[in-house]
Amino acid sequence: xxxxxxxxxxxxxxxxxxxxxxxxxxxxxxxxxxxxxxxxxxxxxxxxxxxxxxxxxxxxxxxxxxxxxxxxxxxxxxxxxxxxxxxxxxxxxxxxxxxxxxxxxxxxxxxxxxxxxxxxxxxxxxxxxxxxxxxxxxxxxxxxxxxxxxxxxxxxxxxxxxxxxxxxxxxxxxxxxxxxxxxxxxxxxxxxxxxxxxxxxxxxxxxxxxxxxxxxxxxxxxxxxxxxxxxxxxxxxxxxxxxxxxxxxxxxxxxxxxxxxxxxxxxxxxxxxxxxxxxxxxxxxxxxxxxx
Amino acid sequence: xxxxxxxxxxxxxxxxxxxxxxxxxxxxxxxxxxxxxxxxxxxxxxxxxxxxxxxxxxxxxxxxxxxxxxxxxxxxxxxxxxxxxxxxxxxxxxxxxxxxxxxxxxxxxxxxxxxxxxxxxxxxxxxxxxxxxxxxxxxxxxxxxxxxxxxxxxxxxxxxxxxxxxxxxxxxxxxxxxxxxxxxxxxxxxxxxxxxxxxxxxxxxxxxxxxxxxxxxxxxxxxxxxxxxxxxxxxxxxxxxxxxxxxxxxxxxxxxxxxxxxxxxxxxxxxxxxxxxxxxxxxxxxxxxxxxxxxxxxxxxxxxxxxxxxxxxxxxxxxxxxxxxxxxxxxxxxxxxxxxxxxxxxxxxxxxxxxxxxxxxxxxxxxxxxxxxxxxxxxxxxxxxxxxxxxxxxxxxxxxxxxxxxxxxxxxxxxxxxxxxxxxxxxxxxxxxxxxxxxxxxxxxxxxxxx
Numbered sequence: 001x002x003x004x005x006x007x008x009x010x011x012x013x014x015x016x017x018x019x020x021x022x023x024x025x026x027x028x029x030x031x032x033x034x035x036x037x038x039x040x041x042x043x044x045x046x047x048x049x050x051x052x053x054x055x056x057x058x059x060x061x062x063x064x065x066x067x068x069x070x071x072x073x074x075x076x077x078x079x080x081x082x083x084x085x086x087x088x089x090x091x092x093x094x095x096x097x098x099x100x101x102x103x104x105x106x107x108x109x110x111x112x113x114x115x116x117x118x119x120x121x122x123x124x125x126x127x128x129x130x131x132x133x134x135x136x137x138x139x140x141x142x143x144x145x146x147x148x149x150x151x152x153x154x155x156x157x158x159x160x161x162x163x164x165x166x167x168x169x170x171x172x173x174x175x176x177x178x179x180x181x182x183x184x185x186x187x188x189x190x191x192x193x194x195x196x197x198x199x200x201x202x203x204x205x206x207x208x209x210x211x212x213x214x215x216x217x218x219x220x221x222x223x224x225x226x227x228x229x230x231x232x233x234x235x236x237x238x239x240x241x242x243x244x245x246x247x248x249x250x251x252x253x254x255x256x257x258x259x260x261x262x263x264x265x266x267x268x269x270x271x272x273x274x275x276x277x278x279x280x281x282x283x284x285x286x287x288x289x290x291x292x
Numbered sequence: 293x294x295x296x297x298x299x300x301x302x303x304x305x306x307x308x309x310x311x312x313x314x315x316x317x318x319x320x321x322x323x324x325x326x327x328x329x330x331x332x333x334x335x336x337x338x339x340x341x342x343x344x345x346x347x348x349x350x351x352x353x354x355x356x357x358x359x360x361x362x363x364x365x366x367x368x369x370x371x372x373x374x375x376x377x378x379x380x381x382x383x384x385x386x387x388x389x390x391x392x393x394x395x396x397x398x399x400x401x402x403x404x405x406x407x408x409x410x411x412x413x414x415x416x417x418x419x420x421x422x423x424x425x426x427x428x429x430x431x432x433x434x435x436x437x438x439x440x441x442x443x444x445x446x447x448x449x450x451x452x453x454x455x456x457x458x459x460x461x462x463x464x465x466x467x468x469x470x471x472x473x474x475x476x477x478x479x480x481x482x483x484x485x486x487x488x489x490x491x492x493x494x495x496x497x498x499x500x501x502x503x504x505x506x507x508x509x510x511x512x513x514x515x516x517x518x519x520x521x522x523x524x525x526x527x528x529x530x531x532x533x534x535x536x537x538x539x540x541x542x543x544x545x546x547x548x549x550x551x552x553x554x555x556x557x558x559x560x561x562x563x564x565x566x567x568x569x570x571x572x573x574x575x576x577x578x579x580x581x582x583x584x585x586x587x588x589x590x591x592x593x594x595x596x597x598x599x600x601x602x603x604x605x606x607x608x609x610x611x612x613x614x615x616x617x618x619x620x621x622x623x624x625x626x627x628x629x630x631x632x633x634x635x636x637x638x639x640x641x642x643x644x645x646x647x648x649x650x651x652x653x654x655x656x657x658x659x660x661x662x663x664x665x666x667x668x669x670x671x672x673x674x675x676x677x678x679x680x681x682x683x684x685x686x687x688x689x690x691x692x693x694x695x696x697x698x699x700x701x702x703x704x705x706x707x708x709x710x711x712x713x714x715x716x717x718x719x720x721x722x723x724x725x726x727x728x729x730x731x732x733x734x735x736x737x738x739x740x741x742x743x
Contacts, residue, residue, distance in 0.1 A: 004329075004703025005322055007696045014692055039389050039674025040382070040681065046389075047671035053393070054401050054663045058648070061405035065412060132415055132636065138629075140415045140636035141596075156634060160412035161642045170412055171636055 012279050019272040026265040029256040036254035045253045052253070056246040058163040063239040066232045069160055069170060072129050073232065076172070077225045079127045079134070083178070083185075084218050086124075090117045090189055091211045097196045098205035111196035118189040122149055125178045125186070135174030144174045149181035149190060162235055168228045177221050185214035296345075297730030300337075303346030304723030307334055310349050311716045318704045319713075326492030328354040328702040330484055354484035358507065360698040361491060365498035365505075367694055369555040371687035372499045376560025377567070378680035380448045384568045385677050387440045388575060389670045396437060396575070397666045399430045400582060407645035411638035414628035415596065421622050427586070427604050428616040434579035435612045441572035448565040449536060455558050456527050456538070459500050463511065463524035466493050470509040471522035501527075502555020514553025516540050534569050536562070567676055574656070574669050576613040581654040582662050583607045583614040585647050593640035595624035598632040
């Protein structure tokens with residue numbers, strides 16, 4: 001079969017183009033570390049990787065939100081720990097005040113201490129975290145307690161929901177934790193101050209069981225917060241694990257096999273060198289040389 | 293009975309000259325892709341005795357491979373079609389799925405994340421502003437994606453007038469050549485060079501519009517003639533945008549070309565513009581479905597200022613699928629609360645974030661979440677790009693094989709021609725020597741007769 005010279009050169013040119021294109025592809029894959037960059041590279045793998053990226057974004061957000069929420073709940077827990085100490089101090093004050101042998105002046109001194117505790121407890125009820133009142137139910141923009149312990153919040157609570165559906169309560173109804181000036185801890189402390197001021201030893205004594213009840217309520221609330229913190233801790237751990245899993249799965253889908261790509265680059269480069277050499281040989285037409 | 297020895301030799305000289313001329317023409321056209329190798333047909337000149345009396349030159353002929361020619365034109369049209377389609381769809385793919393990763397899915401997920409964060413701190417002005425910002429980013433990206441796809445399709449179609457003009461110019465040249473070839477053949481003159489030119493032009497028309505030609509140079513696309521003998525029929529476009537049509541002007545009216553019959557670069561341009569327009573429609577539907585879902589849920593919520601029934605997006609604006617509601621503020625963002633006067637209630641924000649997992653929000657993608665639907669759009673279009681690219685590569689490979697095969701029949705091998713050159717030079721020298729011998733004999737006889 002006769003082989004036209006133009007075919008030889010056009011085939012050589014085409015082969016060189018193909019080889020250069022292959023080298024470019026391999027270098028792009030080595031440069032980015034990915035074999036799937038666009039949907040057309042591998043539509044199925046691209047779609048899988050995109051879904052994983054989306055899930056990873058949600059889990060990253062969960063991780064960040066859980067860590068922020070841990071800070072918020074830790075603030076809540078620290079506040080309640082302080083109030084627990086205040087209740088202990090109030091109980092000690094009440095125990096002393098129940099002693100009928102105390103003088104009026106001594107009772108006044110104890111009343112001052114109890115008033116200080118009451119003020120601190122009301123202050124704890126108005127604790128804020130990043131601008132939100134934590135014990136106001138859903139009325140997070142308004143201080144839930146005034147100076148006399150009247151509650152202005154509501155009984156609603158707020159929860160954060162993570163991408164896997166996990167819910168964690170983030171705000172609390174202050175009235176159920178601290179009560180107000182008519183019942184609960186604040187009422188007990190108000191009564192304690194009043195009875196100490198009036199020298200009513202029996203009245204002071206009557207506040208002791210109320211304070212114990214408040215202590216129990218606080219312990220239960222702290223237990224609930226502890227449970228929520230554990231849940232958040234699990235969210236953090238699970239999110240970190242999921243991120244690793246997603247990254248690994250995504251890597252399997254779209255990452256380039258560097259060793260294989262490097263070998264292919266060598267092969268393709270060698271092929272290109274051979275083609276260039278062939279081009280040089282094609283330029284020397286043997287018959288023309290012989291006839292000359 | 294006498295033999296004219298000189299005439300025999302001279303006929304050989306003419307034959308050798310004709311063959312040398314053909315050989316030289318072949319060598320000088322060795323790099324001309326539209327050239328078909330030529331050869332001289334000779335026939336022995338009979339004498340009255342039946343013995344040879346020299347050689348007659350019948351004609352100079354060119355090598356032909358009509359079947360391969362048609363196959364090459366068809367494959368060239370396929371390659372050109374898919375090349376155009378691949379180029380424009382690759383551009384569109386980069387718009388919907390940029391390598392930066394900042395596509396509508398990631399923007400949408402950022403919005404869902406913002407709502408999740410809002411559910412935790414629904415009163416926080418910073419978090420509320422982040423929600424509005426994320427919603428605005430999503431709307432802007434939807435707008436820019438839609439606009440970019442629209443301009444890509446428009447730019448693609450803007451090539452048509454130039455391409456149609458090229459078709460008409462080439463059709464005119466073919467019609468002229470048809471006339472010249474007919475005249476040459478009628479006058480028993482060689483038309484090989486003209487036929488080569490015509491083949492090359494027909495190949496260009498195949499590349500441009502997927503046209504085919506018969507052996508007489510009549511060109512048509514999808515059964516609609518472009519060239520009939522010496523007449524070129526003007527091609528033109530009607531309509532605009534996606535409703536653009538091609539038609540051929542006949543002496544009595546116009547004849548439309550079925551769009552699915554149009555191949556080559558023009559066919560690829562039309563198919564590419566159509567694919568991109570269809571993609572834009574899918575992206576717009578996706579953005580609209582997402583915005584509708586967000587609006588429906590957000591309108592059930594309440595802002596910090598107690599307002600309700602406020603939408604986050606404006607859907608169906610002029611030239612844009614969605615836009616952020618310009619009246620939206622940090623205070624009236626109705627997303628978070630499910631009732632008025634409860635700024636710490638993030639239940640509606642939770643409901644909005646939960647839309648991420650709702651599989652019934654976009655009718656054209658049943659049982660798929662919004663994120664899955666957009667990924668499906670990207671993936672489906674990736675298949676379109678992949679098919680076009682693969683088809684182009686396959687056609688290119690086939691074209692190379694066919695061209696090589698045709699070249700083995702019609703192409704010029706310099707080695708063959710050099711061999712021929714030596715042969716015809718020898719023939720010329722030998723026939724020259726024969727004429728010399730005849731002349732010597734004649735001279736001898738004249739001298740003998742004179743003595």
